[in-house]
Amino acid sequence: KTVFVLNGPNLNLLGTREPAVYGAQTLADVEQLCAAACARHGFALRFHQSNHEGALVDWIHEAGRLHAAGELAGVVLNAGAYTHTSVALLDAIKGTGVALIELHISNVHARESFRHHSYIAAAAKAVMCGFGVKGYGLAIDGLAGL
Numbered sequence: 412k413t414v415f416v417l418n419g420p421n422l423n424l425l426g427t428r429e430p431a432v433y434g435a436q437t438l439a440d441v442e443q444l445c446a447a448a449c450a451r452h453g454f455a456l457r458f459h460q461s462n463h464e465g466a467l468v469d470w471i472h473e474a475g476r477l478h479a480a481g482e483l484a485g486v487v488l489n490a491g492a493y494t495h496t497s498v499a500l501l502d503a504i505k506g507t508g509v510a511l512i513e514l515h516i517s518n519v520h521a522r523e524s525f526r527h528h529s530y531i532a533a534a535a536k537a538v539m540c541g542f543g544v545k546g547y548g549l550a551i552d553g554l555a556g557l
């Protein structure tokens with residue numbers, strides 16, 4: 412089965428973006444960590460990042476087609492700031508029925524109040540935040556246990 416790991420806006424800047432909040436590891440490091448976690452469980456990995464909301468919607472639809480074919484282990488989505496704004500991502504998750512873990516590198520609940528609300532959480536299997544980039548590996552382990 413396949414795991415989709417989807418990253419939203421500004422996550423291409425990991426490593427240099429507010430390192431006190433997001434750490435020093437790059438998105439390439441995160442991809443390697445996800446590949447290792449998927450290898451542990453025999454999952455194939457699709458790893459993507461986009462700054463565009465619609466690209467994330469399209470990848471969720473693609474994951475939905477694998478889900479319908481019984482070939483999807485699940486989706487790990489760090490939607491970045493779209494978490495707090497995007498009804499379109501919520502509708503894509505609901506519309507495809509994919510098992511999805513909402514992930515944040517930082518503990519969004521310890522930050523500004525506008526980061527406390529998520530449109531995605533209502534359609535997620537699980538929500539994970541605050542483990543740093545290690546959370547990606549933990550989320551993939553979690554999908555293996557679903």
Ligand code: DQA
Pocket residue numbers: 420421422489490491492493494514515516517518519526
């Ligand atoms: C984030 C938290 C969001 O509030 C923020 O907009 C991001 C990253 C995180 O991984 O901690 O871009 O999703």
